[in-house]
Amino acid sequence: MDLRELYQEVILDHNKRPRNFRVPDPVNRRAEGYNPLCGDKITVFLYVEGDVIKDLGFQGTGCAISKASASMMTDVLKGKTLEDANRFFDQFHDMVTAPATAEVKSDHLGKLAVLSGVREYPMRVKCASLAWHTMKAAMQAENNVVSTE
Amino acid sequence: MSTNVASAFDVQRIRRDFPILTQRIHGKPLVYLDNAATTQKPQAVIDAMVRSYAEDNANIHRGVHLLSERATQAYEEARVKIQKFLNAPNAREIIFVRGTTEGINLVAQTYGRVNVGRGDQVLITHMEHHSNIVPWQMICEEKGAELKVLPITDEGELRMDLLDGLLTDRTKIVAVAHVSNSLGTINPIKVIVEKAHQRGIPVLVDGAQAVAHMPVDVQALGCDFYAMSGHKLFGPTGIGVLYGRLTLLEAMPPYQGGGDMISAVTFKKTTYNAVPNKFEAGTPNIAGSVGLGAAIDYLKALDFTAVSAHERELLAYGTRVLGAVPGVRIVGTASHKASVLSFVMDDVHPHDIGTILDQEGVAIRTGHHCTQPLMERLCVPATARASLALYNTKEEIDALVGALAKVREIFA
Ligand SMILES: Cc1ncc(COP(=O)(O)O)c(C=O)c1O
Numbered sequence: 001m002d003l004r005e006l007y008q009e010v011i012l013d014h015n016k017r018p019r020n021f022r023v024p025d026p027v028n029r030r031a032e033g034y035n036p037l038c039g040d041k042i043t044v045f046l047y048v049e050g051d052v053i054k055d056l057g058f059q060g061t062g063c064a065i066s067k068a069s070a071s072m073m074t075d076v077l078k079g080k081t082l083e084d085a086n087r088f089f090d091q092f093h094d095m096v097t098a099p100a101t102a103e104v105k106s107d108h109l110g111k112l113a114v115l116s117g118v119r120e121y122p123m124r125v126k127c128a129s130l131a132w133h134t135m136k137a138a139m140q141a142e143n144n145v146v147s148t149e
Numbered sequence: 150m151s152t153n154v155a156s157a158f159d160v161q162r163i164r165r166d167f168p169i170l171t172q173r174i175h176g177k178p179l180v181y182l183d184n185a186a187t188t189q190k191p192q193a194v195i196d197a198m199v200r201s202y203a204e205d206n207a208n209i210h211r212g213v214h215l216l217s218e219r220a221t222q223a224y225e226e227a228r229v230k231i232q233k234f235l236n237a238p239n240a241r242e243i244i245f246v247r248g249t250t251e252g253i254n255l256v257a258q259t260y261g262r263v264n265v266g267r268g269d270q271v272l273i274t275h276m277e278h279h280s281n282i283v284p285w286q287m288i289c290e291e292k293g294a295e296l297k298v299l300p301i302t303d304e305g306e307l308r309m310d311l312l313d314g315l316l317t318d319r320t321k322i323v324a325v326a327h328v329s330n331s332l333g334t335i336n337p338i339k340v341i342v343e344k345a346h347q348r349g350i351p352v353l354v355d356g357a358q359a360v361a362h363m364p365v366d367v368q369a370l371g372c373d374f375y376a377m378s379g380h381k382l383f384g385p386t387g388i389g390v391l392y393g394r395l396t397l398l399e400a401m402p403p404y405q406g407g408g409d410m411i412s413a414v415t416f417k418k419t420t421y422n423a424v425p426n427k428f429e430a431g432t433p434n435i436a437g438s439v440g441l442g443a444a445i446d447y448l449k450a451l452d453f454t455a456v457s458a459h460e461r462e463l464l465a466y467g468t469r470v471l472g473a474v475p476g477v478r479i480v481g482t483a484s485h486k487a488s489v490l491s492f493v494m495d496d497v498h499p500h501d502i503g504t505i506l507d508q509e510g511v512a513i514r515t516g517h518h519c520t521q522p523l524m525e526r527l528c529v530p531a532t533a534r535a536s537l538a539l540y541n542t543k544e545e546i547d548a549l550v551g552a553l554a555k556v557r558e559i560f561a
Contacts, residue, residue, distance in 0.1 A: 003504075003505060003508055003555075003559060004559070006504070007501075007505075007559050007560075012559075012560065037516060038499070038500045038515065038516040038517070038531055039516055039517040039521065039524065039530050039531045040500075040530070041530070061498075061530040062498065062500075062530075063498035063499075063500035063501045064497075064498060064501045064560075065500075065501070067498075121504060123504070124500075124504060127500065
């Protein structure tokens, strides 16, 4: 597979100019995520009102894949209900962990589909999913630390 | 002079001894620059291990039959080869373990458990591998002792000026890397040992990264313990060595309990076997010891001075050409270095560098290299690391630099 399919323009752009790379104010839920394999660290912040994610953001250091994934995730989830967010989590998870040869239906994931290329790079799947696991932990509790191992 | 020695060193002939090196990765010739993680194995090592299983397989120290005698002999011969390799005074001072990690844990759990008490201190350095941090942290936590850390400079050298102040009458042991796996820094072990010994403090040296690159003489170093891994010395995984000074080993309690480490067992009391068997409970990695012995034979047949000169030349060349790549900064610039080139490249994360290089057939390690406190100290979340061994060539360093151009292209 061509590296360009992994490092698509959209991904490189989100890496260079991550969206919602900030601590929202106010914030009422947060979680930290680690990828012990490469030392990536991310904190996801949510402001949840009722069952709606009113605002969210992230901080941390990571590779292009993990940063772009976090950036796109925050873009997509803003204004969504917790239930929607959980559904996105499942669909995203299915997409990046599907066998490289399998057809994946990712239309409903919209622009998140550009990350499907990580399936060809098993070592990088965790990079793409770190932000999502951290977001899920943030939804579930007020203070949480997750690890991809 | 070093040019002469190096040219007498025929790297192409050496490469032919390592079958894996002829492989292609993603359609490109393999450029293996991850030797600090593990080294490749020469055919002689692979053959010796196959022979051990095919012809001499039996348990050791237990059978009266010929095969057991042969297996025992092979195992004990390997011990003597390692003794000579490290110039240890006595073969009984060579304990077989799984690797450096187990060697350090053994000392922490036996010497440490007996000698470290409440309020005492263990001294390590800021550039240690997690395996020379965590075992000490565990024993300190258990005993209510304190883990002290010798700081380093921005270049990645130990702050030797601060050593005296950190060696106190509460310091029970000093544990230090011979060579840093993340930076390549070669530490002044002899000086550290002298200073520690003046205060009667023993020194453990983590030799994981040293043995493949320089002759090691534990008597010249003067250290009390020296731990190493076979797989970083062109030998197999799952076998390593702990050298320990005999008087210390004899006074230490056993590590694990089981067969082979005893001389008599009743339900009331067990009498332990003598050193080194006291520390080798259970059936050991027999084929692994034979493989490690073969790796040492392989190295002995080479001229280690020429090997070192070749690696020095590669390091100097790599430092020059890598340093000239726009945006690249080499991390770890000690004046006394082994052939490790850790680097960062502008704002491209090392993990992305690693993936792109892999597509070009170039294998490097990226991440924190099991040295998180060191990465924090140097203010980098991770580095890309090319680590060289005796079979690497200048052309391979050129391939690394060429692949970095691809990184630049994608992250333009
Ligand atoms: C400096 C250093 N110490 C200790 C170790 C641990 O060695 P092993 O994993 O073989 O036990 C390593 C290898 O990763 C190392 O580089």
